[in-house]
Amino acid sequence: MASFTGITAAHANDILGQSVVSGAINGSGHLILTRQNGSTIDAGDFTAIVSGILNTQVNAALAAALPAAIAGTVVNVGNVSGVLDLTPALNIDNALNAMVKVTMTGNVTLDVADLPAAPRTNTQFVLRLQQDATGGRTFTLTGFKKSMGLIPITTTANAIDLVVFLYDGTNWLVGLMGVDFK
Secondary structure, three states, X not given: OOOOOOOXXXXXXXXXXXXXXXXXXXXXXXXXXXXXXXXXXXEEEHHHXXXXXXHHHHHHHHHHHOOHHHHOOEEEEXXXXXXXXOOOOOOOOOOOOEEEEXXXXXXXXXXXXXXXXXXXXXXXXXXXXXXXXXXXXXXXEEOOEEHHHOOOOOOOXXXXXXXXXXXXXXXXXXXXXXXXXX
């Protein structure tokens, strides 16, 4: 334990007189500290101090909690004929709110097994299907719950259709978001 020498009663009272005993926020949002001797210290704009700290902490917490893909991403798969395997293009972190662009150069099939494994409940993404200049391409889904049991896409050359996918925690639900965009 440390010992002190040479501190007089007057010096101790001076030290105690500087000690803060209370604080309050005034009408301007400033933190006013009151010393033991009754004098005050304006510690500055408390609202700005707290807002700055909270904004920094909230932004850091959001960045840690939400995947970067929350705002969505665009994945261009390119020309596809045959099986559309989305596992290389989409993963559990970038599937959320993604738009996957596909140009159909032949008939295309998509199996539920070719989507990211163990998706989060409420993961959704859009598949943008574009017919090539020839057109007439079909789109077949396997293992999905489809709106009215089918997904009829536009087969006109260069037509663009949007198909939305939503994982409900058990199944991938699929429906047309829009057809024949021009």
